[in-house]
Amino acid sequence: MEGVRIVGISGYGLLISLGFLVAYCAALFFARRSATIRTDHIDSVLLWALIPAVIGARVLFVVYHLDYFGTHPQENIAVWNGGWVWHGGLLGGILGVYGYCRKTHISFLSLLDVLAPGVALGQAIGRWGNYVNQEAYGLPTDVPWGITIDTEKRLPGYESFATFHPTFLYESIFDVLLFLFLGWLVWRRGGGWIPASAGMTNGTVFFLYLILYSLGRFGIEFLRIDIVPLAFGLRAPQWISLGFMIVGTLGLVWVLRKEKKVV
Numbered sequence: 001m002e003g004v005r006i007v008g009i010s011g012y013g014l015l016i017s018l019g020f021l022v023a024y025c026a027a028l029f030f031a032r033r034s035a036t037i038r039t040d041h042i043d044s045v046l047l048w049a050l051i052p053a054v055i056g057a058r059v060l061f062v063v064y065h066l067d068y069f070g071t072h073p074q075e076n077i078a079v080w081n082g083g084w085v086w087h088g089g090l091l092g093g094i095l096g097v098y099g100y101c102r103k104t105h106i107s108f109l110s111l112l113d114v115l116a117p118g119v120a121l122g123q124a125i126g127r128w129g130n131y132v133n134q135e136a137y138g139l140p141t142d143v144p145w146g147i148t149i150d151t152e153k154r155l156p157g158y159e160s161f162a163t164f165h166p167t168f169l170y171e172s173i174f175d176v177l178l179f180l181f182l183g184w185l186v187w188r189r190g191g192g193w194i195p196a197s198a199g200m201t202n203g204t205v206f207f208l209y210l211i212l213y214s215l216g217r218f219g220i221e222f223l224r225i226d227i228v229p230l231a232f233g234l235r236a237p238q239w240i241s242l243g244f245m246i247v248g249t250l251g252l253v254w255v256l257r258k259e260k261k262v263v
Contacts, residue, residue, distance in 0.1 A: 011132035016084070019126030020050070026118030026179075030186045036110045044104075045111065049096035056092025057084035064228050064236060086123065087240045093119075109203035109255070116209040117183040123213075124175035130168035138165030138223035145169070155225055165223045174216040182209055203255040210248030214241040 027042045061083045062069045062076055069076055097115070101108040130136040134153040146163035154161065185205050218241040229236040 012129040015129040015132060016126045019122035019124075022125055023115075023118035023122030026121050026183070027115050030114045030117060030183065033187055033189075034110065034114050036107055037114045041104070041106060041111065042114070045097055045100045045115075048100035049093040052096035053089040053093035054084075056095075057086065057089030060085035060088025060091075085237075087237060087244070090119075107202055109206060112206035113186060113202060113204070116206045117179050117186055120175045120182060120209060120213065121179040124172045124179065127168045127172040127175070131166070136168055136224060136226050138167040138170075138220075139225055141165045155227070158225065164225075167220055167224050170220050170223070171217065174220070175213070178209070178212055178216070181212075201255050201258065203251060207248045207252040207255065210244045211252065214244040214248065217241045218245070 024042065024046055028039050031037045031039045031042050058077070064085060065083075094112070097111060098108055101111060131147070134149050137147065137149060140158060140161035141163060143165070145166060147166045147169075148163055151159065158164075182205050185208070189205075218238050221235050221238045221241070224235070231239060234242075
């Protein structure tokens, strides 16, 4: 699970850090369009969300690979070598944001709306860490954009194949498109161009993020071949994505109904 190193720095860690930085900058940008969230809230919530996100991402990865980490306990915290699960990081980050909002008494859903576009863009950049580590690739393929995986990085049973689907690229492109869509919603609402009657109440952007990202991730997982727990023919990330889609749908229905009652 050793990644490429650039001047002594893990390329994987560098790209993940760049993803966090871009997500932070995007959140500052959209906070300037918000009527309720200030830029200093973004500075503060980053400290609350970052550590829980890293812990959650690593813990879920370890859970996915208990057989390996049970015999290599010294690598449980070696996050610089790769091995983060986005769903765990998202859950940890949301819990951190919630704790911050409870302490400061600002709107939890408003803050999540401002953060959501940047999170999607940060994901798009962080996914390239999988390319650096030659991991999280998909099924063998002969398509022109297939990527070559070194022999020692090929999963058992796929040693005879050279090129594979770049599923990291598929998700990265999807995340960029998601960023553009969610960012457009936040920008227009911040300018007052989308009235509340259009269904853009607090939480709308965040719940749309949960639904759309999970939908894209669910589909991409059909191409991935990395080893994760399976249940009833679906991979663990697909089950978690389904759970997020349900939560996002229920949340979206709830905020829209709440808005109608207010109107």
